Amino acid sequence: MQGANWEYLVGHANYWLFVTLMMTGLYIVVARGNFVKKIIGLNIFQSAVIMLYISMGKVEGGTAPIFPLDGEIDPAITYTNPLPHVLMLTAIVVGIATTSLALALIVRIREEYDTIEEQDIWEAEQEISARERRQYGEVFGEAGK
Amino acid sequence: MAIGLAAVRTRSLFALVMLSGGFSLISAALFVTLDAVDVAFTEAAVGAGISTVLMLGTLALTSRYERPPAHRPWLPLFVVTVTGAALIYGTLDMPNFGDANAPAMQHVMPEYLAREPHEIGVPNIVTAILASYRGYDTLGETAVVFTAGIGVVALLATLARRRRRRDGEEEES
Structure with a gap:
């Protein structure tokens, strides 16, 4: 019983490690106001998901899923599951595409608001809407308030 | 970590x-x-x-x-802890690390491994699956990358021109 418990703990430690890493990324995304930092947090989150999938594909005593060139396949060799590798390759490439798009958006936001902090942008937005209310308040009457 | x-x-x-x-x-x-x-x-x-x-x-x-952040970190910390606890609860049913009898190893993977050498014949199985069995995924992926590229170009293409124009306005005023 004791042995089985230990095996269970070791067998699941990898998942828990990746969950912790994922939550670190999520915390950066939620708690930090700087946009570049948010993007990096998102990247950490994504890497944690990728690691989770890759670790699911690992087979004890397996080797990388590449056949020998001469075509002589030894049935005694176990291969690691190649399917998660394929899916995560796609995920990495899509991840870099979305990251680059987000960074381009950040550059554009910086140009428009002259800041990349969430708080500053919120204040600027408040200011703009207050100005518009003052400007058009009489036209729209009470609805503008 | x-x-x-x-x-x-x-x-x-x-x-x-x-x-x-x-x-x-x-x-x-x-x-x-x-x-x-x-x-x-x-x-x-x-x-x-x-x-x-x-x-x-x-x-x-x-x-x-x-x-430095303006807010206290307690609310995000709470959200993150709850989410993490839920995820860890979800892993309790997972098979052990490296288990060869896990469900993920039983479904299509042995079939791919068995069929790959005579159907495609590329030594690297990952390449074979990526380009052949799951080729449509890869097609979709390239579409995503292309769209993102268009987006980046659209956002940044006129950067230099806008910047010059703004500098010009500042000089005039």
């Missing part, structure tokens, strides 16, 4: 970008130990290489330091 925590703390964005590059490199090493060599070299090239360059470019166009 340590790099993740350091990333939370540091306010210098330049150091942060360097940390994230190092993080990618370490995760590439981790993928090698997990037998995912294809994923490892993609991560090393894309994560440690391209994304670091992109982030440095963004920093050059924006600012290098972040302001």
Whole structure:
């Protein structure tokens, strides 16, 4: 019983490690106001998901899923599951595409608001809407308030 | 892990970008130990290489330091803890690490391994699945990358022109 418990703990430690890493990324995304930092947090989150999938594909005593060139396949060799590798390759490439798009958006936001902090942008937005209310308040009457 | 925590703390964005590059490199090493060599070299090239360059470019166009956060961190910390606890609860049913009888190993994977040599004949199984069995995924992926490229170009193409125009207006006024 004791042995089985230990095996269970070791067998699941990898998942828990990746969950912790994922939550670190999520915390950066939620708690930090700087946009570049948010993007990096998102990247950490994504890497944690990728690691989770890759670790699911690992087979004890397996080797990388590449056949020998001469075509002589030894049935005694176990291969690691190649399917998660394929899916995560796609995920990495899509991840870099979305990251680059987000960074381009950040550059554009910086140009428009002259800041990349969430708080500053919120204040600027408040200011703009207050100005518009003052400007058009009489036209729209009470609805503008 | 340590790099993740350091990333939370540091306010210098330049150091942060360097940390994230190092993080990618370490995760590439981790993928090698997990037998995912294809994923490892993609991560090393894309994560440690391209994304670091992109982030440095963004920093050059924006600012290098972040302001200290305005809010107390208790609410995000609470949300993160609850989510993490839920995820860990979800892993309790998972098979052990490296278990050859896990459901993920039973479904299509033995079939791919058995059919690949005479159907496609590429030694690298990951390549065979990527380009052939799951070719439509890869097609969709290239479509996503292309769309993102269009988006980046559309956002940044007129940057230099707008900047010149603004400078001109400032000189006039």
